[in-house]
Amino acid sequence: MTGLRITRSLVGPTLRATRQIPLLVGATLAAALVVAPAAGGTDLDVGSWAGLLRFAAMIAALGVTFVLDDPSAATTSVLPVSRALRYALRVAVAVPASVLGWLAAATAGHQVAVSHVSTPLRLPALTLEAATIFVLAVAITVGVARLRPDGSIGVVAAPVYLIVVGALYALPGRAALFVATTSAQWDEVHQIWGLLLIVSTSAAFLLAREPASRRRRGHPRVGNQTIRSDDPRVNAIS
Amino acid sequence: MSAPAAVHAPSPDTGTATAARPAPGRACLALARVEAVRLARHPAVLVGIAAYLIPWGYSWATQGPAGRFPVLQDSDRGTQIRLLPLALATLLAANLATLRPVQNGTQPLLDVLVLPSRHRAAAMLAALVPIGLIAAALVGARIAVLAARPGASGAPSAFELACGPAMVLLLGALGVLLGELFRSPAVAPLASVVLAVLILAALLPGRLADSSAQWLLPLASRPDGSPPLPAGLLGRPAGWHLAYLVGLTALLVAAVLAVSRGRGAALGTVAAGGLALTVAAGVLQLRSPSGDLMMARSEATYQPASRQTCEHRGTLAYCVFPAFTPQIAGWDGVVHGILRRTPPEVMKQPWTIRQRVWAISAQSGGGLAPEVPAAQWRADDLRHGTPGAVPVATNWNDDDSVLGLAGQLAYRVVLGANVTAPTGATVVCEARGALMIWLAGQATARSRHGLDSRVSGSTGGVTIPTGGFDSGYDIPTRALTLGLRMLAQPADVIADRVLRSWPELTAAGTTFERVGALLGVEVPPADQDGVCP
Amino acid sequence: MSQPTVTATGLTLRYRATVALRDVSFSLGTGVTGLLGPNGAGKTSLLRILATSIVADHGDLRVLGADPRTAPGRLAVRRRLGYLPQNPGFYPNFTAFAFVDYVAILKELTDRPARHDEVRRVLAAVGLSDQRTRKIKTLSGGMRQRVALAAALLGDPGLLVLDEPTVGLDPEQRLRFRELIAGLGEGRTVLLSTHQTEDVTTVCQRVIVLDAGMIRFEGDPVELATVARGRVWSSPVRAPEALVSWRTGTGVHRNVGHPPPGAPLVEPTLEDGYLLLLDPARAHGAGAAA
Structure with a gap:
């Protein structure tokens, strides 16, 4: 399979061509946000640990908004290997760091919750939230990449991501997505999270496709003023 | 440069030259x-x-x-x-x-x-x-x-x-x-x-x-949602915090200028001033509240009467902390909404509504009190000639506070004005609870709304809050359900029947079946939760 | 002429209110074709359409026998296309070899030894064999340009689209680049955009003049010069009849426009023809700048 061989050959160069530092810093900060207070024995209730884990997920996903940055986009965008594959590889580069960051944070949170807190931390559902936030960041970045063919994407995608996540975090009352672990709506809200994950994934895939041809509009009738060298008008130009 | 500029004849384009540089x-x-x-x-x-x-x-x-x-x-x-x-x-x-x-x-x-x-x-x-x-x-x-x-x-x-x-x-x-x-x-x-x-x-x-x-x-x-304190009890070091922010900003400004190759005494002054302000204000804002403030908070919590002013309207007295007077306009509707459903001898009693606040715990005035200090309140009220004052919270922008006032007034209207303030352990097991629910719920649209939110957020019975405190008195499921059924009937019809049977409805020991018969409301089955024997 | 490599009919492209290309039709066969035009004429837009980077709003286009507006057509074009963008970006920490190798993978050259041979071949073709292990951030502007050209040459493309490849090169580099491009035109179609008339006279077999989104001329470079035959004259001072006039090194003014009767006519060059074709207002600006 050519596709498989291309993918395999691309892994190394893609790894080196992708911006790693925001990713690593994001994952590290995310892990530290939970690991540090957990190791320091900070006395928090289960809602606070859940809140810290959610913030960790948001920070870890921020780094992914920079992975599609490509200074040579002008060259790479017209090569046969599809945009979807190039993007998928770059996102795949982001996955291990983000997953490790989340695992570290989740493990620390779990340890504390098991030993100190009576109510459950509900880690599977929080992991669903984290995965959704990650995929949402990917979808936003891929969408911004369509609008910025010059390849400097993160500089716009990161603020857009922050705004979107901030808006989700601020959703009031019944519309709230980040509900307390003790909330009666927990299961209901996590069905919405699941739905959001599916929507974000589909959006990321759709947006990663090659841009289709632009919308067709009214055909401007402009006189053809081309002059062929054998045109008798050649000598009549003023 | 030894030649002074004035030596040169002013050229006609001096103005533009200055503008260009x-x-x-x-x-x-x-x-x-x-x-x-x-x-x-x-x-x-x-x-x-x-x-x-x-x-x-x-x-x-x-x-x-x-x-x-x-x-x-x-x-x-x-x-x-x-x-x-x-x-x-x-x-x-x-x-x-x-x-x-x-x-x-x-x-x-x-x-x-x-x-x-x-x-x-x-x-x-x-x-x-x-x-x-x-x-x-x-x-x-x-x-x-x-x-x-x-x-x-x-x-x-x-x-x-x-x-x-x-x-x-x-x-x-x-x-x-x-x-x-x-x-x-x-x-x-x-x-x-x-x-x-x-x-x-x-x-x-x-x-x-x-x-x-x-x-x-x-x-x-911290937007903790707890009722606001009188301004004098807040003790928030906002001024020092502002100075701290200004100091930090000055430090950042100095850092920016230093990084971009700025020099000079002014920069040093800004940096030094910023540092001094940041450290001084940063430390000062962390001081614990003064003893006087703690005293004042304690007094406002346990003996608020001396810190309050009262407005008298007929037989009613509305007592507020300074600057809270505009909220009285809101209370009036609730109080009349309940008293109009009571017999004249109840209506004409000298009811006092008094603001209550929990000012003890947090710096921001937050933190919800575990226990209503009923005994201290009673003593304070007796000293000021307002026994049985009805507590109300300081946040009238919350429907829960409206329910709190309505429920506390209903409690005293039904049980008698001299009853001690209910504490967290108080449960109204009898059919009188249904009457309290009905009185509180029908008082105003906002009290009804507050009741509905409480009911939808709880399973079984409902807790009627004491103004500004997390605890209150509990109405178990059966009384609550009967009260809600009363609320579902036309208010004037129920009100007529309530007035006619007031003594029996407010007496201890009246059974649910009797209340149902008196009011023409279907009686819910007995509680299974075992809260009431 | 054999089957043309590129056939464009009525290409039109707009960016919001601006019309970048108006009803552009032309065809390209083997050999080097120069795309000449002032800044903002629409050259880069046209090249990006040919390179499948953007799609025209209107018009038909066949590139290498495929229609780049459809997904399979676009893929077919990309497999046989070499494109040197106007501002090729680089990964500064890649070596020249690693960068070209990365592009080679993206060009679906999967067999590792064969791919490395090909990378070495194109680097040699642009004269960078000795620099291939140097990081791109340490290379000069001309060398980077050659790295980008090497990437464009991968896989022996049937169509090479070069967007102002000689900009920013010193005279010697420019000569070498022209030589390279002239050689590339043998048996393959090369479209070279430039606003340097010398690029055209030295390497191109055909020339297209694009101005304000419209094709003003399409033909032989020699014939472009003949457009100005009888329209170029010299005079001791700037002639008022001239559309464009500039002082030459000998102190005589060279004028392009409507010569007055009896004016000493001069043999026109390709540049004269080009200036004459441009929009008069803009041509004046160009003349004043020259």
């Missing part, structure tokens, strides 16, 4: 103006402004009559967290503006232009001032709109109001500094998310939120 300060100002316009029109900043306005508009559209009773010494600090998105947006936008030469590759060109880099940095910092003014205008607009409400009580603190715009300036300066220090556009988003997380994490319930260390963050206003 303005002083660096004026060039700096001109640049600042351009950058300020770009900042103010930056999408992130526009989103930040929208993030301030949209929740405001949302609550304005959905709040209804509750919005008529803001407490200004509470609302002032509420503007701070509302400005957090704008502050973070300013960080991002100022950082991008600082990075623009690097991102667009114009750095080599700018490096050889007349205006030195420190002036460009200074212009960037100066461009933040209009954003700060926009923030101040947003704060001013909100507090002005709130103060114009007919039920607005209290007075805002200028320091609290200034803290939000100061935070916007501080984070903007941080964005400029990060841009001068790091060339990556990823730094500012990371910094802003970390800051946001620290600030929001400090608002999560836990040790950090209760400790004074939260004052070291740019934003220290």
Whole structure:
């Protein structure tokens, strides 16, 4: 399979061509946000640990908004290997760091919750939230990449991501997505999270496709003023 | 240069020559103006402004009559967290503006232009001032709109109001500094998310939120939803916190200028002043509340009568902490809504409504009291000749407080004016509970709304809150259900029957079946939860 | 002429209110074709359409026998296309070899030894064999340009689209680049955009003049010069009849426009023809700048 061989050959160069530092810093900060207070024995209730884990997920996903940055986009965008594959590889580069960051944070949170807190931390559902936030960041970045063919994407995608996540975090009352672990709506809200994950994934895939041809509009009738060298008008130009 | 300029004959184009070579300060100002316009029109900043306005508009559209009773010494600090998105947006936008030469590759060109880099940095910092003014205008607009409400009580603190715009300036300066220090556009988003997380994490319930260390963050206003304290009891070091923010901003300004090759005594002064202010104000804001303040808080909690003024309306007395008088207009409807359903001998009693507040625990006045100090209240009320005063919370903008007043008045109307304030352990097991539910629920639309939210948020029975306190008295399921069935009937029909059978309905030992028969309401089956024998 | 490599009919492209290309029709066969035009004429837009980077709003286009508006057609074009963008970006920390190798993988050259041979071949073709292990950030502007050209040459493309490849090169580099491009035109179609008339006279077999989104001329470079036959004259001072006039090194003014009767006519060059074809207002600007 050519596709498989291309993918395999691309892994190394893609790894080196992708911006790693925001990713690593994001994952590290995310892990530290939970690991540090957990190791320091900070006395928090289960809602606070859940809140810290959610913030960790948001920070870890921020780094992914920079992975599609490509200074040579002008060259790479017209090569046969599809945009979807190039993007998928770059996102795949982001996955291990983000997953490790989340695992570290989740493990620390779990340890504390098991030993100190009576109510459950509900880690599977929080992991669903984290995965959704990650995929949402990917979808936003891929969408911004369509609008910025010059390849400097993160500089716009990161603020857009922050705004979107901030808006989700601020959703009031019944519309709230980040509900307390003790909330009666927990299961209901996590069905919405699941739905959001599916929507974000589909959006990321759709947006990663090659841009289709632009919308067709009214055909401007402009006189053809081309002059062929054998045109008798050649000598009549003023 | 030995030849003085005056030796040269003034040429006709002196004016244009001066205009072509303005002083660096004026060039700096001109640049600042351009950058300020770009900042103010930056999408992130526009989103930040929208993030301030949209929740405001949302609550304005959905709040209804509750919005008529803001407490200004509470609302002032509420503007701070509302400005957090704008502050973070300013960080991002100022950082991008600082990075623009690097991102667009114009750095080599700018490096050889007349205006030195420190002036460009200074212009960037100066461009933040209009954003700060926009923030101040947003704060001013909100507090002005709130103060114009007919039920607005209290007075805002200028320091609290200034803290939000100061935070916007501080984070903007941080964005400029990060841009001068790091060339990556990823730094500012990371910094802003970390800051946001620290600030929001400090608002999560836990040790950090209760400790004074939260004052070291740019934003220290926990929107805990607990009833507001009288302004004199708040004890928030808002003035020191503002000085701390200003000091930090000065430090950042000095750092920006130092990084962009600024020199001179002025820079040293700014740095030293900023450092001194930051350290001094930073330490002073962390002091624990003074003994006098603790005394005053304790008195307001346990013996509030001497700190309150009372307004008499007929046989009724409404007692409030200073500056809370506008809330009385709200109470009146509830009190009359209940008393009109009672026999004349109950209606004519000298009812006193008294504000209650829990001022003991947290610095911000937050924290919900575990126990109603019923005994102290009783003694205090007896001393001031208002036995059986009905407690009411200080936040009349909350339907739960309305239910609290209605429920507490209903409790005393049914059980007699001299009954002790109910505590957390009080359960009204008899059919009289249904009457209390009916009285409280039918008083006003807001008390009904408060009851409905309480009922939908709980399983089994319902707790009627004591003003300002988390505890109250419990109505078990059967009485609650009967009360709700009474509320479902036409109010005037039920009211007639209630008045006719008042003595029997309020007597101890009247069975549910008897009440059902008297009122013509179907009686729910007996409780299975075992709360009442 | 054999089957043309590129056939364009009525290409039109707009960016919001600006019309970048108006009803552009032409065809390209083997050999080097110069695309000449002032800044903002629409050259880069046209090249990006040919390179499948953007799609025209209107018009038909066949590139290498495929229709780049459809997904399979676009893929077919990309497999046989070499494109040197106007501002090729680089990964500064890659070596020249690693960068070209990365592009080679993206060009679906999967067999590792064969791919490395091909990378070495194209680097040699642009004269960078000795520099291939150097990081791109340490290379000069001309060398980077050659790295980008090497990437465009991968896989022996049937169509080479070069967007202002000689900009920013010193005279010697420019000569070498022209030589390289002239050689590339043998048996393959090369479209070279430039605003340097010398690029065209030295390497192109055909020339297309694009101005304000419209094709003003399409044909032989020699014939472009003949457009100005009888329209170029010399005079001791700037002639008022001239559309474009500039002072030459000998102190005599060279004028292009409507010569007055009896004016000493001069043999026209390709540049004269080009200037005459441009929009008069803009041509004046160009003349003043020259």
